[in-house]
Amino acid sequence: MKNFANLFLSLDETNKTNEKVRILKDYFNCVPDSDKMQMLALFTGRRPKRPINATLVRNWAIEMSNIPPWLFEESYHVVGDLAETMSLLMPESTGGSSKTLSEWVAEINEIATKTEEERKLWLTESWMMLDRQERFVFNKILTGSFRVGVSQNLVIKALSDVTGIEPATLTHRVMGSWMPETYSYTQLIEARGAADDISRPYPFFLAYPIQETSEKQKSAAELQDALGDAADWQAEWKWDGIRAQMIKREGKIFIWSRGEDLSTDKFPELHPFLNALPDGTVLDGEILSFANGRPLPFNVLQTRIGRKNLSKKILEESPVAVIAYDCLEYNGEDIRYKTQSERREILEQLQAVTEWPQIFNISTLIKFGSWEELEAIRGQSREMIAEGIMLKRKNATYQVGRRRGDWWKWKIDPLSVDAVMVYAQKGHGRRADLYTDYTFAVWDGDKLVPFAKAYSGLTDQEINKVDYFVKRNTLEKFGPVRTVKPELVFEIGFEGINKSTRHKSGIALRFPRILRWRHDKKKEEADTLETLKAFLEPSAPADNSTDV
Amino acid sequence: MAKPLLEFTDCGIYCETGRFYIDPWKPVDDAVITHAHADHAYWGHKSYLAHHLSKEVLYYRLGDINLQTIEYGETVTKNGVEICLFPAGHVIGSAQVRVSYKGEVWVVSGDYKTEDDGISTPFEPVRCHHFISECTFGMPVYQWKPQAEIFTDINNWWRNNKEQGIATVIAGYSLGKAQRILQHLDLSIGPVFTHGVIENTNEALRRNGVTLNPTTRITYETPKEEIRKGIILAPPSAIGTPWIRKFAPFSFGYCSGWMALRGAKRRRAADRGFVLSDHADWDGLVSAIDATGCEKVYLTHGYTASFARYLNEIGFDAREVHTLFGDDEDINAQDVDLKDTVTSEESTLSFGEGRGEAEEASL
Numbered sequence: 001m002k003n004f005a006n007l008f009l010s011l012d013e014t015n016k017t018n019e020k021v022r023i024l025k026d027y028f029n030c031v032p033d034s035d036k037m038q039m040l041a042l043f044t045g046r047r048p049k050r051p052i053n054a055t056l057v058r059n060w061a062i063e064m065s066n067i068p069p070w071l072f073e074e075s076y077h078v079v080g081d082l083a084e085t086m087s088l089l090m091p092e093s094t095g096g097s098s099k100t101l102s103e104w105v106a107e108i109n110e111i112a113t114k115t116e117e118e119r120k121l122w123l124t125e126s127w128m129m130l131d132r133q134e135r136f137v138f139n140k141i142l143t144g145s146f147r148v149g150v151s152q153n154l155v156i157k158a159l160s161d162v163t164g165i166e167p168a169t170l171t172h173r174v175m176g177s178w179m180p181e182t183y184s185y186t187q188l189i190e191a192r193g194a195a196d197d198i199s200r201p202y203p204f205f206l207a208y209p210i211q212e213t214s215e216k217q218k219s220a221a222e223l224q225d226a227l228g229d230a231a232d233w234q235a236e237w238k239w240d241g242i243r244a245q246m247i248k249r250e251g252k253i254f255i256w257s258r259g260e261d262l263s264t265d266k267f268p269e270l271h272p273f274l275n276a277l278p279d280g281t282v283l284d285g286e287i288l289s290f291a292n293g294r295p296l297p298f299n300v301l302q303t304r305i306g307r308k309n310l311s312k313k314i315l316e317e318s319p320v321a322v323i324a325y326d327c328l329e330y331n332g333e334d335i336r337y338k339t340q341s342e343r344r345e346i347l348e349q350l351q352a353v354t355e356w357p358q359i360f361n362i363s364t365l366i367k368f369g370s371w372e373e374l375e376a377i378r379g380q381s382r383e384m385i386a387e388g389i390m391l392k393r394k395n396a397t398y399q400v401g402r403r404r405g406d407w408w409k410w411k412i413d414p415l416s417v418d419a420v421m422v423y424a425q426k427g428h429g430r431r432a433d434l435y436t437d438y439t440f441a442v443w444d445g446d447k448l449v450p451f452a453k454a455y456s457g458l459t460d461q462e463i464n465k466v467d468y469f470v471k472r473n474t475l476e477k478f479g480p481v482r483t484v485k486p487e488l489v490f491e492i493g494f495e496g497i498n499k500s501t502r503h504k505s506g507i508a509l510r511f512p513r514i515l516r517w518r519h520d521k522k523k524e525e526a527d528t529l530e531t532l533k534a535f536l537e538p539s540a541p542a543d544n545s546t547d548v
Numbered sequence: 549m550a551k552p553l554l555e556f557t558d559c560g561i562y563c564e565t566g567r568f569y570i571d572p573w574k575p576v577d578d579a580v581i582t583h584a585h586a587d588h589a590y591w592g593h594k595s596y597l598a599h600h601l602s603k604e605v606l607y608y609r610l611g612d613i614n615l616q617t618i619e620y621g622e623t624v625t626k627n628g629v630e631i632c633l634f635p636a637g638h639v640i641g642s643a644q645v646r647v648s649y650k651g652e653v654w655v656v657s658g659d660y661k662t663e664d665d666g667i668s669t670p671f672e673p674v675r676c677h678h679f680i681s682e683c684t685f686g687m688p689v690y691q692w693k694p695q696a697e698i699f700t701d702i703n704n705w706w707r708n709n710k711e712q713g714i715a716t717v718i719a720g721y722s723l724g725k726a727q728r729i730l731q732h733l734d735l736s737i738g739p740v741f742t743h744g745v746i747e748n749t750n751e752a753l754r755r756n757g758v759t760l761n762p763t764t765r766i767t768y769e770t771p772k773e774e775i776r777k778g779i780i781l782a783p784p785s786a787i788g789t790p791w792i793r794k795f796a797p798f799s800f801g802y803c804s805g806w807m808a809l810r811g812a813k814r815r816r817a818a819d820r821g822f823v824l825s826d827h828a829d830w831d832g833l834v835s836a837i838d839a840t841g842c843e844k845v846y847l848t849h850g851y852t853a854s855f856a857r858y859l860n861e862i863g864f865d866a867r868e869v870h871t872l873f874g875d876d877e878d879i880n881a882q883d884v885d886l887k888d889t890v891t892s893e894e895s896t897l898s899f900g901e902g903r904g905e906a907e908e909a910s911l
Contacts, residue, residue: 012810015817067688068861074854075689080811088689088808136810149814432811460815 003031004039004101005134011150020150024158033185034102040188041180042146043155045260048105050144051112052119057143058082060120064127065089077480080432083139087132097129102180108142109181153401163189168203168400176200177262198249201256202282202328202336203400207390207407217413220371227371227391227408234340234394235366235374237386238409239323240298240495241288242305246270246322248277249332255287268310269320273356280332281350284398285324285363293358295323295385298510299498324351325363325390328398336398340406343398381412387495388412414493414511415535417442417527418518420486422450424470435470435482436463438514440492442505444529448486451505451532452494457514466517489521490514497535507532553629554647554654554678556846556869561656561680563647566629568597570645570656573872580631582658583642584609584723587873597624599633601641601669604752605723620669636660637671638826639724640758646674654678655840659873661825662832663695667731668724671828673839680846681837682873684827685805686855692805692829698822699732705801705820706779707737715798716779719787719818722749724826725803726781730761739778741766743791746781805829837864849873 007027011020028036041047062072065086072089079085099107104126111122123142130138140146153167156174160167173188176197210226211218218226227233243258244267253274255264264271267287277283289296289304296318304314327347328336335343344365351362366389368374378389388411396406419440427436437455441448458466466488473485493515500508506529555562560572568578575592582588584598584605596615598606603617618624620643623632633643638659645656655676664670702718709716720726726746733740740763742750747765754760766775775795786792787800802818805825813821827850828836837845837859845866847856852868859866 012814013818013820065688068858071688071854071858074851075687078687078851079689079809084810085689088691428811430811430814432809434815 001097001099001101001104001130001134001138003027004035005131005137007039008137008148009133011148017154020154021158021161024150024155025162028158028162032100032102034180035100036185037180037183037188038102038105040155040159040174041178042141043148043150044152044174046179047141047144047146048108049112050142051108052123052142054082054143056116056120057123057139058086060123061086061090061127064091064124066091073479077426078433080426080428081145083143083145084136086139087136090127090135093131093135094128096131097126097134104138105141105180165189171203171400172200175203175260176256198252199247199254199262201245201247201254201260202334202398204243204245204258204284205326205399205407206402207409208402208404210391210408210410218410220375223371223375223410230368230371230374232394234344234392235368235377236325236363236390236392237366237381237384238388238390238411239286239288239295239363240385240387241286241295241301241323244285244287244322245328246274246283246285246324247329248274248281249279251279266304266310267320268315269359270322273322273354273360276355277350278331280329282327282329283322283324283347283350284326284328285322287320287322289318290321290358291319297385297496297498299496299508321359321361323361323363326398339395339397340392341394378410378412414495414513414515415497416491416493416515417532418489418521418525419452419492420448420523420526421466421484421488421490422448422486423481424466424484425481427455431463434463435467438466438490440490440512441486442527442529442532444505449505449529451503451507451529452492452509452512454490454492454512454514457493458517462517486523489518489523489526491516491518497532499536505529505532507536552678553649553652554656554680556871560871563626563629565649566626566631566647568626568629568631569593570647571658571873578626580645581606582636582645582656583639585639585659588658597631599641599643601753601756601758602643603641604756605641605749608748608752634672634674635669637662637665637668640668640727640753641756642668644672644674646676652677654680655842656680657682657836659684659827660836661828662836663692665695665728665826667728671836673836675841677842678844678846679837679840679842680848680869681833682827683833683847683850683852683855685825685829686833686847686851688830690805690808690825690829691831692808692823692825695728695732695824698803698824702729702732702801702803702822703734703737705799706733709799710738710777713776715776715795716801717782717787717792717795717798718779718801718803719782719784720803720824722746722783725824726750726783727753727758727760728824728826729803730763730781733761733779735761737779739764739774741770741775741778741780743780743782743786745783745785834859834862 007023010023014020062069065072067089075089076082076085111119127135156167156170160170176199245256247254253264253271254262255267255270257263289300300318304310304318307314324347327343330346347362351360354360366377368377381388388409391408391410393406419442421438422441423439424435425437427434437453439450439453441450469488470482470484474482475485476483492512494509494512496510498508499506551564553563553565559569559574559576561570568580569576570580571582571588572579573590577594579593579596581596581598584602589606591610594614596613598617600617600619603615606615618633620633620635623630629647629649632646634646636642636644636658638661642658644658647654653676655674657680659682660671662671706716718729720729722745730740740761742763742765744765747763750760750763780795782792799819801820801822802816803822803824805823805827806812807821808823843865845859845864846869847866848869848871856866856868
């Protein structure tokens with residue numbers, strides 16, 4: 001555990017990529033194979049199931065820290081991280097522990113079956129055995145909140161340096177539903193390793209935004225400069241659903257979402273067509289809610305995401321279908337090396353013979369002669385219920401991860417309104433103890449109605465200024481939330497808007513974010529609820545769900 | 549009810565009977581100064597009273613002021629009110645101000661820490677009826693390790709950087725942290741170089757008779773190869789400036805109590821964050837307050853609301869008061885005025901521990 005705690009600490013202490021890779025390599029080189037796999041699992045989001053309910057962990061930590069519960073809560077708001085708060089508030093440890101990471105994780109997995117008393121005893125004893133840094137990492141694993149500021153790419157890079165295996169191959173081999181208890185380091189580095197698991201998906205190829213990091217759109221002329229001849233490119237609508245990989249191998253089907261969740265059971269509508277595919281087929285596409293052959297806005301799909309049981313009602317109200325846009329495996333052969341056009345041809349052949357063309361759709365290729373023409377077509381995205389346009393180079397292979405060059409997303413400009421900040425709350429992690437989470441309101445007559453929360457979009461300097469303002473202009477405090485004097489105006493951007501019965505404003509926004517601080521506007525000049533409602537699409541049904 | 553001996557006014561903490569202020573932030577006739585940090589020692593008062601060891605630094609920072617200095621334990625009487633200074637352990641020359649009149653005793657802590665840092669005169673608890681205390685780190689998550697452990701880490705880090713052939717830059721504000729670090733560096737590793745702002749303060753302290761380890765001021769002539777072998781003491785305001793970039797490649801360490809929290813540490817983006825503070829930690833604050841035996845506690849800056857609540861729960865009569873002393877909440881926003889545009893270099897001022905401590909670095 002020491003090694004792992006130190007790994008975490010060292011990674012925290014550097015922003016330099018090379019340094020991070022070096023630290024990761026050092027770790028791989030000094031721990032047993034079982035710990036290597038355990039670390040890989042944790043760093044790729046494969047956490048053990050939470051063995052003890054979070055409230056119990058919290059309460060036992062409060063007991064041990066010997067401070068009043070309210071002060072624990074206050075501390076938590078200052079620290080912005082529960083695992084860290086607990087590790088800081090407990091008394092210094094009394095003894096050392098030489099258990100490895102894998103041994104600790106094994107204990108965490110075992111304790112889940114014990115009685116509450118046994119669990120409490122185990123946990124308090126464990127805490128006292130670990131030093132502060134170990135305790136923090138242990139708490140992170142225990143509370144299922146383990147995240148690390150290192151991309152999977154860096155971990156793969158380090159592992160590739162250590163093993164001499166290509167990063168793309170390793171990325172593929174760490175995909176899927178393996179757990180460190182069942183997938184050994186030897187299997188990982190053996191040449192045949194990847195083929196062992198028939199459920200294993202390929203790493204997704206992700207597009208880069210064409211305007212890169214800027215909010216400013218590219219013009220047709222700029223596209224010509226950056227991408228060259230329009231004829232070399234294939235264009236499709238960019239659908240706003242769940243990116244998914246659908247696998248049919250050895251008579252079994254698997255549906256993976258982009259977050260690497262195995263979601264086969266969540267989309268029963270897709271099973272018949274997938275079962276009918278030839279063995280050794282892998283499709284890439286988007287799952288969307290559909291009605292009358294047309295995709296519905298994302299919020300309709302949202303009503304069934306996260307539901308454990310799909311009731312008949314849900315299935316009727318929000319039926320899904322697929323818009324496929326790529327084929328990665330055909331006849332059991334990995335065809336990612338083929339060109340976009342070749343893969344498209346195979347995909348079209350597969351779709352042509354399906355008996356479920358309503359479910360197995362294929363992404364239409366947009367016909368366009370020039371970038372100017374495509375730019376004009378892009379203007380119709382909202383009517384198409386699309387987020388914009390995808391550009392794919394016709395001779396490109398299917399690559400691993402987010403790569404610049406061959407796949408670009410050309411999104412439409414967000415909708416926007418000017419709104420007044422009315423509430424502020426402290427952030428978490430890097431933004432702990434700073435007011436970074438704001439609620440915005442628009443005018444409804446002479447009242448300000450809150451309609452959206454946004455966390456991002458400001459620079460660190462702007463955040464400092466807003467934080468300074470909040471601390472000096474607080475009207476009321478409700479726990480961690482402060483009511484702020486309405487004064488600051490921001491331009492809020494969003495991708496879509498829907499009716500909502502759960503919000504006071506009667507609307508819900510998709511991806512609200514701060515576009516800029518309108519220093520030039522007074523609060524009286526902010527927009528009205530009417531302006532916002534004018535954006536509502538007449539066909540969109542109300543979002544009545546409770547579990548979003 | 550009789551007026552209290554000390555009251556909190558728009559200009560600062562005021563003694564009406566004695567007609568003097570303690571650490572006032574608006575120009576007044578008569579000011580008693582706890583220590584020379586900018587949020588406690590403002591410019592523009594007609595007369596100043598402070599500890600001997602603050603003398604040269606105050607002259608350096610505030611120019612030609614009318615200053616009287618005294619020793620710890622020495623009493624000055626103003627209009628019948630007795631003023632006596634006691635060590636606060638915050639920085640060299642920092643004092644708690646004991647004010648007494650007809651048997652009523654008040655103590656103004658200024659900023660303080662309870663750990664002996666080996667360079668400031670160690671903190672001494674003073675019995676009183678009313679204690680006006682800071683609580684910059686008044687949250688139980690702030691618990692300092694003994695400084696010996698921290699300096700071992702700092703020296704190991706420096707040694708390691710030297711072996712790797714990269715320079716070492718360590719940031720701490722120029723009065724206090726800089727000298728504390730300087731006096732605990734392992735000089736067998738290499739020489740110590742200083743940024744001008746820090747060296748000016750060092751010189752002022754040396755004029756005051758304080759013995760400090762040898763330092764070399766960095767000038768345009770200082771050879772870079774030499775600097776790479778040593779450690780560079782820089783004020784937080786120098787971080788991210790062209791001045792510091794010319795020493796690249798270097799490892800940058802930052803010393804502050806705020807480094808105790810991972811979020812704050814990541815925000816500062818230092819290569820190494822060392823948890824080293826000139827303020828009392830949670831246990832230090834509670835024990836210091838307890839040791840005064842006071843009836844009432846007034847909390848001037850820091851996590852005043854929750855600390856007051858906690859003190860009340862454990863049996864003290866505590867309340868928050870509003871002052872302009874640097875506090876935790878200002879830490880991320882010092883020098884930030886909504887009206888002004890802040891350049892990226894100015895924004896790095898937010899490295900200090902308290903508002904004034906960061907500001908002073910820009911002098």
